[in-house]
Amino acid sequence: MGHLSQAIPRRALPSIALAAVFTGCIFASAPIKNTPQVVATPQAGQLSVTTAPAAPIGDVQPVYVSIANGTDTPRAVVPSQIFALNDAGNRIAPLPPGEAARQAGGAGELKAALTSAAASGAIEGAIGAGIGAIAGSFLGSGATGAALGGAVGGGSGLIQGATSGPDKARSQAREQLTALALEPGDVRHDFTVSGYVFFPKGDYKQIQFLLVDGESGNTEVINRPWK
Secondary structure, X not given: OHHHHHHOOXXXXXXXXXXXXXXXXXXXXXXXXXXXXXXXXXXXXXXXXXXXXXXXXXXXXXXXXXXXXXXXXXXXXXXXXXXXXOOOOOEEOOEOHHHHHHHHHHOHHHHHHHHHHHHHHHHHHHHHHHHHHHXXXXXXXXXXXXXXXXXXXXXHHHHHHHHOHHHHHHHXXXXXXXXXXXXXXXXXXXXXXXXXXXXXXXXXXXXXXXXXXXXXXXXXXXXXXXX
C-alpha cells in the first residue's frame, strides 16, 4: 500500500478524496427519532392504555402505545387487532412493520435512503474521475501494470460498496421499525408492554384496542382519542 500511495501523483488526490467523502455518506438515519422512553404505569385494579402518534414518515403514521395491567387478569395483546378510526368510524388496519418500512421510503426522515440512490451515480462519477486521473497519471509516468491494476481494482471496489448504499439504507429502516414495533403477547399483573403500531397516513380521530381477557377469553374493546 505504501508503494502505491507514493506512486499516485498529487493531482489525483482531490478526486480520491471526493470519492472517499461520497462513500462515507450512504447510510440512512433512523426513521423514527427521539423514541419515547416513558411507559404506562400499572394502577391497582386498572388497565392503563396510553397512545402517542409520532410524526408521519412518508405515507406511514407511527403510533406509540403502552399498555399497563394493574388487574389480576392477564390480557392478550394482538397488534393486528389495534385499529385507527376515521371520521366515519371506519376501522383502518395497521401495517406490518416490514410493509411500513417499505412505504416509509419516501419520507424526509429517510431522505438518506433516497439520496443515497442518487448519490451512487455521483459517487460512481467521482470515483470514475479519480480512477481516470490515477490511470492517466500512471500512464503518463510509465508506472507498472501492477500499480495501475491496483488503482483500478480499488476504485471498482469503492463503486460496488457505494452502489449498495440504498439497499443498506432500506435495510436499516426495516430493522429499526421492526425492532420498535409492538409485539404480540400477554400483559400480566403489574406488567407493561410498549411499542409502535403503524397505520397508513390519514386523518384519524380514535385508536381502538381489542384485547383478549386471559381468563374468560372474551374480547375487551378500548377506545382512546387520537392525540
